Amino acid sequence: MSDKNPSSPAAGDRPVSRRTLAKGIGTTLGLGAFAAAVSPLMRRTSEVSAAEFMQQHYKDLSEDERAEVIRRLEAEALEQSGREVTIRDQAPIPGTKFGYAINLSLCNGNGKCVEACHRENNHDRDTNQSYIRVLEMQRGSMDMEKGNTTYDHTVPAEDKFYLPVQCQQCDNPPCVDVCPVEATWKEQDGIVVVDYNWCIGCRYCEAACPYHARRFNWKAPNVPAEEINPDQGYLSNRVRPQGVMEKCHFCLHRTREGKLPACLEACPTGARIFGNLLDPDSDIRWVLANKQVLVLKEELGTVPSFFYFFD
């Protein structure tokens, strides 16, 4: 490989040697080939506006800047899908910390919560995405290894119980710790959110989450215009961009306005209880006070705000 005949200074006597010319041609061809090879990037640059590229982190935006960003996102949504949407930026309610509980004696695995989440949160139709997975579990065991998420028979089945799992909104969330760019954080009311316009898509949070609560946009989500839920939140159910992470946000665009999460409203069994953990009169507090509740993977020290109990 080494040059047996290193170019002596004499070789440089002529201003342009044949070799220099060949190198010049080679370099030009190489650069041209490189430009052609990476040309698919141009398709992407036409989709990402300069304003989106330059946008600062959610927490660094002033009120005006946030309003501006939201106007831009609404305009882009209209342009891309032809659907008029309203994106709001609901703030946490002071004195609120949300908690969720599921009565596993009532849940029968019908999967209505999964579907409701899918529609409410503008999930990709092609992959049938949802923030909730329901495990069909063996009675008498909490071992998930004996569970099954792909059951498709009439429910409830003999000797089974059903364990719906979504983001546990941990007080000690490993996903938040690992994010290299602070694109995900825990809000005042306990909800762990993602700034879809800041996430770089490294998926470290997805590796860190012990509950399989995070979802990545492997492609731009496909939601037909007529099926889009136009009532959207910046940190919640707006249609996500390609290549970023998302997760359950306790339907904060609803719950921060006094409504209940879509999965709870859809549940026909009444197994789901949602409320403010700081309000002593809330249903969730009644459950915590009167039922023997448990949390998933307690030994990991994640301190979930999501509880399960049997009647």
Add this chain to the structure above:
Amino acid sequence: MTEASPPAPLPDDRPSSHFVTYPRFLLRLVRLATDGSPAYYVWMTVLTAISLVGANAWATQVADGMILTSMTDHVSWGLYIANFTFIVGLAAGGVMMVIPAYLYRNRAMHDVVILGELLAIAAIVMCLLFVTVDLGRPDRFWHMMPGLGRFNWPISMLTWDVIVLNGYLLINLHICGYLLYTRFLGRKPELRFYRPIVFLSVFWAVSIHTVTAFLYSGLGGRPLWNSALLAPRFLASAFVAGPAFIIVTMYVLRRLTDVRIDIKAVNTLVQIVRVTILINLLMVVSELFTEFYAGGSHISSARYLFFGLHGHDGLVPWIWTAIGLNVVAAVMFLHPRVMQHPGLVSAACVFAFVGVWIEKGMGLIVPGFIPSTLHEIVEYSPSLTEWKVTAGIWAFGLLIFTAMIQAAVPILRGQERAA
């Protein structure tokens, strides 16, 4: 790239300024790296072509989304991060040239130590590329830049990795650059300008692989990775793969060029690998004993990896290939007579290299995700896009490694001087 104009003869009594000689030095490096035999041009053209195929596959992936990979929400890291992990080790392994050369003043190693440092540079560039191609939004890379974006340091281990990898790159660029530049000027390198940095590089090499191991071992939800043994294991296997790669490089240089490589340098590295490969195997065995003797659900990943789980066994052939290669290589390294044949030594090195590559990638990163945290089994096998991008980055890494050697060797041998 243009050829440097012939340097004007300098008056002997007036040393020229670095502002003049340094650009001239850089130009000379470019010229040397682009000069070579026909075989050199063929080799570099092939590598360029493969790199371009990779660049094209990556650009398409950015445009159409990472749906073009085989990764899923269940197995969310695949071939890219597997290669990243392995190549961080390769970069750290380069330091196994530095320790004998500078700490033990091994003469033979002193002449070839630059190979280890150049390997480190090429490997770190490859690492940075592997992380970049794994990003869903590479256009947002500036969010990671301290000052411009929001850098979650010191909480996120990934930010530590960004710091130590870039630091290691700068350290090695400085050492190689300084030694070559002084040789170019025909001066003796001054110890105070590089020896402290060399010692720093030894600690830094350990840090890059430790931090990379901490990326995984710090995750409580992934039992296969959540082991204190991970960082030492990473280091041991790095000190197998790095020296193995350099041994083969030295044989290739000896065969194809007139660069004289002292056989003692090869022997020193063989002795190192002989020990590190056994330490690595010992740690793998300890890990497996702890897992399988205790049993329970937290060993599902290990069971899936080695024996298959509930009828899924996609990684079983991979891991047994890795174990086989590592054991055969270990036996070969232990056998003194085998080590007298360059062909057999090279074969042992290739076995060890491939064995460690599988063990750290398809044998560690991927099974960490199988079964998932909800114990679902979704298997993974890399897509064509992933193979193309991976081949492209390897080719690009070899390209810059070759070019750097091509430029460095004549300067080190004093054939290329300023003026």
